[in-house]
Each structure stands twice: as structure tokens, then as C-alpha cells.
Amino acid sequence: MLEIVHQWMDEHMTIQSARRRIRDFMSVQSSNPELLKAQYRAFTRQMPMMYFILLSSTWALAITHMGVAPLWLTAGVPSLLTFGCLLRVLFWLRTRNVDPSPESAHAALKRTNRLAGGIAVAFTLWSFGLVPYGDAYTRSHVAFYMAITVISCIFCLMYVRSAAFIVTLIVNGAFIAFFVSTAQPTFVAIAVNVLLVCAGMMSILLTNYRNFESMVVSKQRSDALSSENYRLANVDSLTGLASRRAFFAELETELEKARASGNRLALGVMDLDGFKPVNDLYGHSVGDRLLVEVANRLSGLLTASTPFRLGGDEFAIIAPLPPENDQLVINANAIAAKLREPYHMPEGTVHVSASMGIAVFPDLALNREQLFDRADYALYHAKKRQRGGAVLFNSDHERQINCDAKIESVLKQADLENELSVVFQPIVDIRSQVTIGFEALARWDSPTLGKVSPACFIPIAERAGIVSSLTKPLLRKALGAACCWDPAMRLSFNLSAHDLNSEVGVLALIGIIESSGFDAKRLDLEITETAFTHDFEQVTQSVATLRRLGCGISLDDFGTGYSSLTRLHALPLTKFKIDRSFVTNLHERPASYKIVKSLLTLSADMGLDCVIEGVETEEELEALKALGGTSVQGYLFSPPLPEDQTIEFATRNGHACNKIAV
Ligand code: C2E
Ligand code: CA
Ligand code: CA
Numbered sequence: 001m002l003e004i005v006h007q008w009m010d011e012h013m014t015i016q017s018a019r020r021r022i023r024d025f026m027s028v029q030s031s032n033p034e035l036l037k038a039q040y041r042a043f044t045r046q047m048p049m050m051y052f053i054l055l056s057s058t059w060a061l062a063i064t065h066m067g068v069a070p071l072w073l074t075a076g077v078p079s080l081l082t083f084g085c086l087l088r089v090l091f092w093l094r095t096r097n098v099d100p101s102p103e104s105a106h107a108a109l110k111r112t113n114r115l116a117g118g119i120a121v122a123f124t125l126w127s128f129g130l131v132p133y134g135d136a137y138t139r140s141h142v143a144f145y146m147a148i149t150v151i152s153c154i155f156c157l158m159y160v161r162s163a164a165f166i167v168t169l170i171v172n173g174a175f176i177a178f179f180v181s182t183a184q185p186t187f188v189a190i191a192v193n194v195l196l197v198c199a200g201m202m203s204i205l206l207t208n209y210r211n212f213e214s215m216v217v218s219k220q221r222s223d224a225l226s227s228e229n230y231r232l233a234n235v236d237s238l239t240g241l242a243s244r245r246a247f248f249a250e251l252e253t254e255l256e257k258a259r260a261s262g263n264r265l266a267l268g269v270m271d272l273d274g275f276k277p278v279n280d281l282y283g284h285s286v287g288d289r290l291l292v293e294v295a296n297r298l299s300g301l302l303t304a305s306t307p308f309r310l311g312g313d314e315f316a317i318i319a320p321l322p323p324e325n326d327q328l329v330i331n332a333n334a335i336a337a338k339l340r341e342p343y344h345m346p347e348g349t350v351h352v353s354a355s356m357g358i359a360v361f362p363d364l365a366l367n368r369e370q371l372f373d374r375a376d377y378a379l380y381h382a383k384k385r386q387r388g389g390a391v392l393f394n395s396d397h398e399r400q401i402n403c404d405a406k407i408e409s410v411l412k413q414a415d416l417e418n419e420l421s422v423v424f425q426p427i428v429d430i431r432s433q434v435t436i437g438f439e440a441l442a443r444w445d446s447p448t449l450g451k452v453s454p455a456c457f458i459p460i461a462e463r464a465g466i467v468s469s470l471t472k473p474l475l476r477k478a479l480g481a482a483c484c485w486d487p488a489m490r491l492s493f494n495l496s497a498h499d500l501n502s503e504v505g506v507l508a509l510i511g512i513i514e515s516s517g518f519d520a521k522r523l524d525l526e527i528t529e530t531a532f533t534h535d536f537e538q539v540t541q542s543v544a545t546l547r548r549l550g551c552g553i554s555l556d557d558f559g560t561g562y563s564s565l566t567r568l569h570a571l572p573l574t575k576f577k578i579d580r581s582f583v584t585n586l587h588e589r590p591a592s593y594k595i596v597k598s599l600l601t602l603s604a605d606m607g608l609d610c611v612i613e614g615v616e617t618e619e620e621l622e623a624l625k626a627l628g629g630t631s632v633q634g635y636l637f638s639p640p641l642p643e644d645q646t647i648e649f650a651t652r653n654g655h656a657c658n659k660i661a662v
Contacts, residue, residue, distance in 0.1 A: 033102030038216045040105035042159040043112070047092040050156030051085045054123070054149060058082070061127065061145045069133035077126050084122075088115070109160055116163035120170040123149075128178060143187060146175045147194040154201050161209045165202070172198050236309040238288055239295035247308040247316055251368050254320050258361055265361040266322035268332055269375040272313035272339075273353045273387050282347050290350055293343050301335050315354075316375075322360065325392055332356050332390035340388055353388030355379060364398055377401060407457055408464050410448055416470060420444055422477045423640035426649055427492065427611055427633045430625060435650040437490030439526070439633060440478035441640045442470070458496065467496045468505055472512060479516035479523075481643040489650060492524040492554060497531035500542035510549060520550040524575060528556045532571070540571065547572045554611070559599055569606075576603045580614025583634070587623040597627050604628075 062078040100108070127142050150171040157164035176195050179187040234246035242250065251267065258265040272294065279287035291313065298307045298315060305319035317335075322328050339354040357379025365371040374393040382391040414420075424438035442454040461467040475493060482491040499505050513520050525546060532539050543553055554575035555568070559582055578599050586592040596612070603610040615621055615634030624632060641649055 032217070032220075033105075034220045035213060035216045036102050036105040036109065037100055038212075039159045040100050040109060042212070043109070043157075044092055044096055046156045046159070048089050050153055051089045053152045053156070055082055055085055057145055057149050058123065058126075061130065061141055064138055064141050065130050065133055068138060069130055073126070073129050073133075077129070081122060081126065085119075109163075112160055113163050113166065116157065116160075117166045117170060120167045124171050124174045128174070131178075140186075143175075143179060143190050146171060147190065147197075150175075150194075151197065151201060154198070154205060158205055158208055159212065161205065164205055168198055168202060236295075239292050239309050241295050241299070241307050241309040241315070243308065244310045247310060247318070248368070250306065250308070251318055251371065254318055255361060255368055255371070258320065263321055264363070265371075266317075266319040266328055266358055267361075267365075267371045267375045268317040268319065268356050268358045268390070269310070269372070269379050270315040270317070270354050270356045271379055271383065273355055273383070275313040275352055278350050278352060282345075282350070286345055286347050286350070289345060290343055290352065294339060294352070294354070297339055298335070301338055325360065325363075328358065328360070329390055329392050332358055332392075336389055355382035355387055356390040357382050357393065358390060359393040364393055364395065374398075374401075404460050407449065407452060408460050410446055411444075411457060411461060412464070412466065414444070414446060416473050419446055420470060420473055420477070422474055422481065423642055424478075424481065424646045425633055425640040426638045426646075426653070427490075427631055428637045428653065429630055430621065430632050431630055433653060435489065435653045436631060437492060437522075437524070438482070438485075438646055439492040439640075440474070440481075440494070442474050442494075462496050462498055465498065467498045468508075471496065471499050472508065475509065475512050476516065479513065479518045481646065482522075483516065483518050484647065486650065487519070487522070490522050490524055490552075491518070492526055494526045494556065495531075497527070497539065500527065500531060500539045501535055502538070503542070506542040506545055509546070513549065513551070521552075523550075524552040524554045526554045526556040526577065529558075529560075544572055547574075557613075559595060573606075573608060575609045575611060577611045577613055577633075580634075583612055583614045583620055583624070584616070585620070587619045593623065593627075596624070596629075600627055600629060 058078055058081065062074045066074045068074075095108070124146070127146055130142050131139055150168060153167050153171075154164050157167060172194060176191045179191040182188075234243050234249075235241070236243045254265055257263070275287065275290070278290055291309075294313075294315070295307065295309060298317075302317065304321065305317050308316045308318070310316050319328075323331065336354050336356055339352070343350040343352070357375045357377065359365045359371050359374035359378060361371055365374045374397070377397055378391045378393040381397065382389060385391075421443045422440045423443055424440055426435045427437045427439060428434065429436050442458065444452045444454070444457055446452055458467065458470075461470050478491060478493050482489075485491075495509075499509065513523065527539075527543070547553060552574035553572060554577050555571075555573050556577045557579040558576040560579045576599065578596060582592045582595050582599070584592070586596055600610055609631065610629070611631040611633055612624055612629045613633050615624065615632045615636045617636060620634075621632070621636060637653075638649060
């Protein structure tokens with residue numbers, strides 16, 4: 001019994017699923033919106049053609065029956081059918097260029113499905129109505145009309161499979177039944193012929209439809225893939241902000257819009273201060289989470305502007321329709337203030353700030369490159385003079401850029417060997433008043449520009465990537481002069497980060513030192529903390545190589561950088577040089593006084609020597625003595641001296657100098 005029930009259920013299910021499949025086949029499926037739209041688009045193009053074939057062959061048949069069949073059948077019905085068809089043609093022509101929504105495409109195709117049945121019945125009944133009239137020729141015309149027209153309709157309805165099938169079923173079903181029933185051998189043969197042709201046509205149509213369907217689906221997939229690729233390229237994977245690539249594209253678009261509408265456009269570029277120490281101290285995963293937090297804060301703060309991550313700890317903001325400049329800077333500073341608030345991480349509370357450079361179109365920047373370069377220039381100024389705040393690019397900056405460009409171009413063509421020279425500033429032990437060494441400082445006397453300060457041309461040479469070509473002659477000259485000094489005296493020489501960025505560069509320096517005859521153990525190479533922000537690994541390696549040679553390594557401008565203590569500890573330093581900014585009036589500025597005191601303590605704790613720079617007054621000197629400072633440098637003792645005055649100065653200041661060579 002149970003088996004019978006199962007069998008019955010199986011059969012029932014099979015019948016049910018077969019029914020469902022037939023129903024699906026005979027209706028327009030809506031599960032794939034893209035397929036619906038593609039069907040609709042292809043179909044729209046073919047419909048006017050189908051109606052044209054249908055109507056022209058209908059009227060041809062009507063004309064051959066004129067005078068034989070009644071007028072209502074040869075003119076009345078065809079006119080009515082023509083009217084209905086023309087309405088449809090108009091509809092398809094009107095919607096030809098409209099991009100349909102999946103819903104409207106589905107509705108239109110469903111309507112076509114229903115109408116296809118109605119139209120097929122109407123035309124079939126009309127053509128059968130003509131059969132009783134006329135002779136064998138006219139009857140053959142009816143058979144020809146029905147057979148050939150249905151074939152062309154199948155072709156035109158190809159993209160709506162169900163409609164093509166309905167039309168074939170109605171027209172051919174009736175056609176075959178009718179002509180077979182006449183028992184007239186020619187008509188029976190035609191009916192069989194048409195049946196076979198239509199079966200073949202339907203199979204071609206089904207294959208074509210499947211190809212069409214898979215073509216649409218694979219296009220959909222490749223579209224999805226390319227949109228995923230687009231997303232990957234345009235979204236920063238860590239923070240979810242728009243990426244550097246998206247930034248440049250968006251900047252161009254917004255700039256075009258601003259140009260077209262005569263509006264202003266502001267660009268802010270931002271760099272975190274103190275991010276690298278966080279990375280060093282807590283590790284990269286905390287650094288990454290901090291960047292995400294910064295990005296979230298930034299997104300939360302902006303309403304009418306878009307944030308981007310340019311890479312590392314650099315961000316950018318594009319602000320269409322910015323407020324007036326003053327307000328713009330106030331807003332940017334408010335953003336910076338928010339970003340300065342502490343970040344609470346499970347590993348501890350982290351403090352960073354953000355410096356921002358802003359440029360505005362069309363004030364002083366007219367194209368994308370200018371806008372970016374100028375915002376970047378303003379950022380450089382913010383970093384130097386207004387850390388954690390915003391700087392708007394202004395006309396002074398523009399003058400500076402032009403001046404720098406001029407200096408750069410002259411420097412690139414300069415005869416460095418002849419135009420560069422070195423002066424020497426004494427370093428004095430304040431306990432004994434003895435000169436313990438000199439710091440070599442570069443001078444450039446250009447035939448076109450005159451004397452240019454190293455504070456000006458060194459950073460320009462660094463930015464232009466040509467500083468190493470200056471370092472070499474300067475080092476040769478400094479060592480050449482120092483060879484004449486008393487062997488107890490040391491030489492300090494300033495190096496740039498770029499000098500330490502490559503192994504080849506360091507080897508060149510070693511070559512110069514070794515061939516000078518000056519004992520490397522008497523040489524102190526001064527580097528600033530910023531040197532380590534370039535390529536920490538390479539710079540550390542270069543420093544270690546120079547240490548092995550015997551050179552001392554001094555950390556210049558100590559206190560102005562943002563290195564973490566862990567980082568400093570990792571370096572093979574021998575000396576600190578406390579920056580002049582802490583020394584100026586330190587006896588009247590408790591903050592400076594405390595800083596110098598702690599830096600002196602720190603250097604003593606680390607077992608390092610410490611030189612205090614920029615001592616200009618007796619008061620400063622007294623304060624430094626009270627703090628236990630020993631080695632100082634500054635105008636109070638001497639400005640930088642030409643080479644030929646060094647020996648005299650040292651002798652006068654208590655150091656017997658043995659001249660070795662002239
Ligand atoms: P620095 O290495 O910090 O050099 C000290 C600067 O302070 C020198 O300026 C010196 O003349 C000045 N100075 C010394 N004592 C006093 C003082 O009591 N009061 C004041 N107001 N200034 C004082 P200079 O010679 O103009 O050099 C400026 C900067 O240019 C240097 O700062 C250094 O960063 C760079 N520089 C100079 N020569 C070279 C070089 O050969 N190579 C590299 N890479 N940089 C150099
Ligand atoms: Ca120095
Ligand atoms: Ca210095």
C-alpha cells in the first residue's frame with residue numbers, strides 16, 4: 001500500500017514539476033534583472049521589423065483576395081489589424097532608446113507574451129476566413145502566407161522564447177490541423193513540411209536563446225569582476241577611505257566642475273605627526289588600528305568634503321565650495337584639534353597630531369598638479385613651523401617656490417668645486433675655555449646669486465636629490481683643513497639623510513675620509529633625526545658602517561625631532577647636540593631651561609657627550625654652566641671662521657695647535 005502511495009506521490013511530483021517547467025517555459029522569467037533588460041533591448045529593435053513583415057504580407061494576401069472574398073474580409077479586418085499593429089509599432093519605436101528598469105522590462109515582455117497569443121489567433125482566424133474564397137492559387141497563397149510569416153515571426157521573437165513558442169503553437173497547430181483535414185495531398189505535404197521546418201526553427205531558437213542567456217550572464221560576471229577590481233583599486237583596504245588613485249581622479253573631476261561653474265575648490269593634504277614612533281613602540285598592528293581610527297574620526301568630521309588616504313600616514317581632503325580663506329583655516333584647525341585628541345587603544349593611550357597644508361583653486365593654483373604641489377608645500381611649512389595645525393598656501397610661499405626654483409637651477413649648473421667652501425665654528429669646553437674642535441659649515445658663493453645660506457641651499461639640494469654631489473667636495477675641503485690642526489682637536493661635519501640612503505653613497509664617504517689622511521676617530525658626523533624617517537633600516541646600517549670606521553655620530557638639533565627613546569637607543573650615537581631654539585634666553589624661559597636640563601640628564605644617563613649650540617650671551621652661558629653643560633658652540637665664542645683663522649683661534653683659546661702641513 002505504502003509503495004503505491006510512494007509511486008503515486010512520485011508520479012504526482014513528476015507531473016507537478018513537468019507542469020512547472022512548462023509554465024516557466026511559457027512565461028517571461030523575472031529572476032535575472034539584467035537578462036530581462038537585455039531581452040527587452042534586443043527585442044525592441046526587432047519588433048518594428050516583425051510588424052512590417054506581418055502587415056506587408058497580410059496586405060499582399062488581402063489584395064489577391066479582393067473581389068473574390070467579401071470586402072469586410074479583404075479590407076475591413078486587415079485595416080483593423082493594421083491599426084492595432086501600428087499602435088504597437090509606435091509603442092516600440094517610442095521606447096527604443098529608453099533604458100528600462102527590470103520591472104518595466106518584465107511588464108512589457110509579459111504584455112508581449114499575452115499579445116503574441118491574441119495577435120496569432122486574430123491573424124490565423126482571418127487567414128482561415130479567406131480559404132473558402134477563390135481558387136487553388138489563392139488557397140495556396142493562404143498556406144504560403146501562414147507558413148512563411150510564422151517563420152519570420154519566430155525569428156523576430158527570438159529573444160522572448162515563450163512568445164515565439166506561443167505563436168508557433170497557435171499558428172502552426174491550426175495550420176497543420178486545418179490543411180491535414182482538407183485531405184488534399186499538396187496541402188498535407190505542405191503541412192508536414194511546415195511542421196518539420198518549424199520544429200527545426202524552434203530547436204535553433206532554443207539554442208540561440210541559451211547562448212544569448214549565457215552571454216548576458218557571463219557579461220554580468222565580467223562586469224561584476226571589473227567593478228570589484230575598480231573597488232579594489234579605488235578603496236584603501238585598511239581604512240575603507242577612497243584611495244590615492246581615486247583621489248587624483250576625483251581631484252580632476254572636482255576641478256573640472258569648479259572651473260565650469262566658476263567656483264572655488266580647496267585641497268587639504270595631511271600628515272600625522274608622531275605616527276612612526278607609535279609604529280616603533282607598539283608595533284604595526286597598533287599603527288594600523290590607529291590609522292583606521294584617524295580615518296573614522298576624519299570621516300565623521302566631514303560633511304561636504306571627501307577624505308582620502310594617500311598612503312602611509314598621509315590623508316587628503318577635497319572640499320568643493322569651501323568657505324572664505326580665514327574660515328577655511330579655522331575649520332582645518334578644528335579638524336586638526338579633533339585628530340589631536342588621544343586615541344584609546346587596548347595597548348595604551350596614543351597621542352598623534354595632524355599637520356595640514358591647504359591650497360585653493362583658483363587663488364594660487366590653477367591645475368591639479370599645482371593644487372597638489374602647493375598644498376604639499378604648505379604641509380611642509382606646517383610640519384616645520386606649525387606642527388599639528390593647518391597652513392594655507394599664500395603668496396609668500398609662491399615667491400619662495402620661485403626663488404627656490406631659481407636657486408635649484410643655478411645650483412645644478414654650479415662649479416661646486418670652486419664655488420663651495422667650508423667655514424669652521426669652534427666648539428669650546430666651558431670648564432677650561434679650551435677649543436676642542438670645529439664644526440664645518442658649508443658656504444656657497446655663486447657668481448650669479450652671490451652668497452647663499454646653507455639653511456637655504458642645503459634643503460633645496462636635498463629636495464632636488466643632488467645633495468650628495470655637494471657633500472663630497474665639502475667633506476674633502478673640511479678634512480683637508482682639519483689635517484692641519486692639533487691632533488687633539490675634532491672635526492664635526494654635517495651629513496644629509498640622502499648621504500646615508502644608499503650603500504654606494506656611504507662607500508664614497510669612506511673613500512674620501514680614508515684618502516684624506518685625517519684620523520676617522522677624530523671625526524664626528526652630524527645627522528638629524530629626520531634622517532631616520534627616510535629609510536630607517538638603510539640609515540641605521542650606514543651609521544653602523546661609519547661607526548665601525550671609528551667616526552663619532554652626533555645627533556644634531558636634538559630635541560626638535562619626534563624620535564621615540566626606543567628608536568634613539570637603537571642607534572650607535574656618540575653625541576647629542578642640543579638645538580639652539582632651547583638655548584636662546586633659557587635663563588628667562590623656564591620651559592626651555594627644563595628641556596635643556598632633561599636633555600643633559602638624558603645624555604649623561606646614556607653615557608653620551610653633549611654639545612650645546614647657539615650660545616649667544618653670558619647669561620645663557622652661566623645658566624648652562626649651572627646645569628652642568630660642558631661643550632658649547634655659539635656666537636658668544638665665535639661665529640664660523642674661515643679656514644685660515646681656525647688655528648689662530650684655537651691657539652688663542654688655550655689649545656696648542658701643531659701645524660702638520662701647510
Ligand atoms: P646646524 O648644523 O645646526 O649648524 C648650526 C647653524 O647655527 C650654523 O648656521 C651656524 O652658523 C649657526 N649658529 C652657530 N652659532 C650660532 C649662534 O650663536 N646664534 C645663531 N643665531 N646661529 C648660530 P649655518 O652655517 O647657516 O648652517 C645652517 C644649517 O645648514 C646647519 O645647521 C646645517 O643644518 C646646514 N648645513 C650647513 N653646512 C652643511 C653641510 O656641509 N652639510 C649639510 N648637510 N648641511 C649643512
Ligand atoms: Ca650641525
Ligand atoms: Ca644644529
